[in-house]
Each structure stands twice: as structure tokens, then as C-alpha cells.
Amino acid sequence: MIVRISGEGQFRLPDDDANRLNELDNSAVAAVEAGDEAKFHSLFDEMLSLVANDGEAVGEDELVESDVILPPRDVSFDEAAGEFTGDGLIPD
Amino acid sequence: MPGLAGRMSTTIKAKISKMLDRAEDPAETLDYGYRKQQEHLQQVKKGIADVVTAKKRIQMQSKKLEEQVVKLDTQARQAISQNREDLARMALERKTAIQTELQGLDTQVTQLEQQQEQLIENEKRLRAKIEAFRTKKEVIKAQYSAAEAQVMISEAASGVGEEMADLGLAMQRAEEKTEDMKARANAVGELESAGVFEDITQLGSGSSEIDRELAQLSQGTQVDEELAKMKAELGAGSSTDASVLEEGQKEENQ
Numbered sequence: 001m002i003v004r005i006s007g008e009g010q011f012r013l014p015d016d017d018a019n020r021l022n023e024l025d026n027s028a029v030a031a032v033e034a035g036d037e038a039k040f041h042s043l044f045d046e047m048l049s050l051v052a053n054d055g056e057a058v059g060e061d062e063l064v065e066s067d068v069i070l071p072p073r074d075v076s077f078d079e080a081a082g083e084f085t086g087d088g089l090i091p092d
Numbered sequence: 093m094p095g096l097a098g099r100m101s102t103t104i105k106a107k108i109s110k111m112l113d114r115a116e117d118p119a120e121t122l123d124y125g126y127r128k129q130q131e132h133l134q135q136v137k138k139g140i141a142d143v144v145t146a147k148k149r150i151q152m153q154s155k156k157l158e159e160q161v162v163k164l165d166t167q168a169r170q171a172i173s174q175n176r177e178d179l180a181r182m183a184l185e186r187k188t189a190i191q192t193e194l195q196g197l198d199t200q201v202t203q204l205e206q207q208q209e210q211l212i213e214n215e216k217r218l219r220a221k222i223e224a225f226r227t228k229k230e231v232i233k234a235q236y237s238a239a240e241a242q243v244m245i246s247e248a249a250s251g252v253g254e255e256m257a258d259l260g261l262a263m264q265r266a267e268e269k270t271e272d273m274k275a276r277a278n279a280v281g282e283l284e285s286a287g288v289f290e291d292i293t294q295l296g297s298g299s300s301e302i303d304r305e306l307a308q309l310s311q312g313t314q315v316d317e318e319l320a321k322m323k324a325e326l327g328a329g330s331s332t333d334a335s336v337l338e339e340g341q342k343e344e345n346q
Contacts, residue, residue, distance in 0.1 A: 004254070007210050007262045009217055060220035063228065063251025069258075072265065074203075 002058065003051050004066040007073065011055025021050055021068070025088035032084045037077045044080070048073060118241035122229040125249055129222045132256055136218065139263045140211050146270040147204050153277040154197050161187050161194070193276070200273045207266045214259045221255045 001018040004010045013021065024047045031040040047070060058064060068089050071080065083089065164187035171180035228248050232241050 004258065006258055007214060060217060061224040061227070063221060063224055063248045065247075065250050065254055069254075072262070074265075 001068065002064055002066045003055060004069045005048060005051055005073070006069055006071055008052070010058035010064070010066055011051050012058055013051060013055045017050055017054045021047060022088075022090045024050070025084070025090045028080075029084045029086070029088040032077075032081050040077060040080060040084070044075070118236075118238050118245060119233045121245055122233060122241075125245070126222070126226055126229055129225060129252055129256070133215075133219060133222060136215050136259060136263065139267075140208070140215060143204070143208055143211065143263075143266045143270060146274065147201065147208065150197065150204075150270070150273050150277050151201060154194060154201070157190055157194055157197075161190055164190070193279075197273065197276060200269065200276070204266065204269050204273065207262070207269060211259070211262055211266060214262055218252075218255050218259050221252050225249075225252050 001013045001015070001021075002010055003013050003018075003021070024043055028040055028043040028047065031043055051070065070089065071083050075083070164183045168180045168183040168187065171177070171183060225248055228244075232244050232248075236244060
């Protein structure tokens with residue numbers, strides 16, 4: 001799966017990690033719905049680390065579309081509320 | 093692909109496919125696409141330059157306010173030496189208000205600097221993608237049939253388009269930040285020039301009451317200027333904090 005971290009480029013993520021990312025995404029949606037800002041930020045941080053650490057940066061000369069786009073690292077809770085809704089960033 | 097970035101990417105992609113549909117010949121489409129990408133890159137460069145300019149302007153405003161803080165501090169010391177605790181208090185209150193705002197501004201400048209670095213990185217990445225598009229476009233033109241070319245063009249253009257959309261989003265965030273900061277810096281500037289405590293001071297033509305009163309004081313005490321300076325030094329050393337004085341007086345009264 002190709003994942004973009006907004007502002008930081010694209011990463012190629014192994015399937016296992018993609019599943020983990022989906023779980024985190026769903027939990028993040030739940031945290032947003034519960035209005036739990038601290039929990040959301042900790043989950044979102046985990047999503048970013050997973051992608052940035054396990055993912056392999058897509059080459060500069062590769063022209064591919066992302067399957068998922070994560071919001072920028074400094075996303076506010078209010079902004080996140082508009083993104084992490086329903087199925088989250090990754091539709092189930 | 094939901095989300096803010098996703099939505100923006102979709103919009104750009106729609107624009108790209110509309111643009112690509114317009115041209116009949118794939119080779120022409122490719123050249124046109126590449127030209128458009130380069131135009132976009134120029135806009136991006138200009139956008140980044142604007143962010144840098146705005147940041148510099150805000151930094152200059154901050155610097156002026158820092159000078160004001162020093163001035164107010166000096167004024168407070170002068171006032172103490174003249175036994176004008178009321179004026180000293182006003183100057184210190186104003187100084188504190190400006191300092192608080194300045195701290196907020198400094199934090200924002202740091203954040204903007206980070207965003208600016210990120211924008212430059214993004215611009216580099218976009219430039220590489222556009223270069224990749226240029227290479228690919230020549231391969232497509234040389235090797236593929238018109239039908240195959242259409243599919244490949246669309247894929248390649250979407251790849252570049254997403255990069256553009258993402259940079260657009262980053263730029264938008266940086267611009268919003270600079271707008272916030274400009275508003276904040278202006279607010280502090282107004283606060284400073286109008287005098288913070290309008291209810292206390294009767295304002296004339298913009299010059300602050302503190303400045304005026306202190307000017308009168310120093311005019312009235314020109315003969316004792318040397319002495320006043322010495323008192324200020326003493327005052328700064330032993331009783332800068334007016335509340336300490338008050339505490340002391342209270343204790344004496346009790």
C-alpha cells in the first residue's frame with residue numbers, strides 16, 4: 001500500500017503494517033468521536049511512526065498515486081475531526 | 093480517498109484529466125501537461141518567497157517590540173527614581189503585556205520556520221517528480237501507441253498532480269499561519285502605540301501618557317539629572333519591585 005504523509009512524501013507500506021494502520025485509523029476515529037484529544041494525538045503519532053519507520057520512501061522519480069493520505073503532522077484536533085470520520089482515512 | 097488532503101488531491105486530479113481530455117494528440121497532451129507543471133512550479137517558488145518575506149516582516153516587528161520592552165523597562169526605573177510608583181507600575185504592566193504577546197509571536201516564528209523548511213523540501217520533491225514526468229513523456233511519445241499512451245499519461249499526471257496538491261496544502265497552511273501572525277503582530281503594535289491602558293491614561297495624539305509625563309519629569313529635573321540617575325541605579329538595586337515596598341509598608345503599619 002502506498003501511503004502519503006501530507007507534507008512529507010510517499011511511503012510503500014508492507015501488507016501487515018497496512019492492516020495495523022487500518023486498526024489505528026479506526027481507533028483514531030473512535031477517539032475523535034469520543035472527543036478524546038490526547039488519545040487521538042497518541043494514536044495519530046503511532047500511525048505516523050508506523051508509516052515513516054516501516055515504510056520505504058517512494059523514489060523521487062516514481063510517479064504513483066497514494067492509496068491513503070495522512071494529514072500533516074501538525075494537524076489540530078479540530079481539523080482531524082473533519083478527516084477521521086466514518087470509515088476513517090482507510091475505508092473498510 | 094477521504095480527508096482534507098484527499099479532497100484537494102481529487103480536485104486537482106479532476107482539473108488534470110479535464111486538461112488532458114482537451115488535447116487530441118497524446119504527444120501534444122504530454123507537452124502541454126509538462127508546461128503546466130512547470131508553470132505551477134514557478135508559482136510554488138513565488139509562494140515560498142512570499143512566506144519568507146512575511147516571516148521577515150514579522151521578525152522585524154518583533155524586534156521593534158523588543159526595543160519597546162527595553163524602553164518601558166528604562167522608563168519604569170526612571171519613574172521609581174522620581175518616586176512615581178504609579179507611572180512605574182503602568183510602564184511595567186505595559187511591558188509585561190507586550191512581553192507575553194512577543195513570546196507567542198516567537199513561538200509562531202519558530203513554527204513558521206519549520207514549515208518553510210518543509211515547503212522547500214516539498215518543492216524539491218515536486219521538481220524531481222516533474223523531471224520524472226519529462227523523462228517518461230519522451231519514452232511514452234517514442235514507444236507507445238495512442239491508446240496505450242492515454243492510460244500512461246493519466247497515471248503519470250495523477251502522480252505529479254498528487255504531489256502538487258500536497259504542496260498546495262502545505263503552502264495554504266503556511267499562508268494561514270503567516271496571516272495569523274501578521275494579525276497578532278499588528279494587534280501588539282496597536283496595543284503598543286495606542287497605550288494599553290486607555291481607561292487610565294488620557295490619550296493625546298497617539299503619544300503615550302507615560303512618555304509625556306516622564307518627559308515633563310525629566311525636563312523639570314534637569315538640574316538634578318545626575319542625581320536622578322544615581323537614584324535610579326539605587327532603586328534598581330534595592331527596590332525594583334514596587335509590591336515589595338508595599339508589603340514592607342504594610343508590615344510597618346501593622
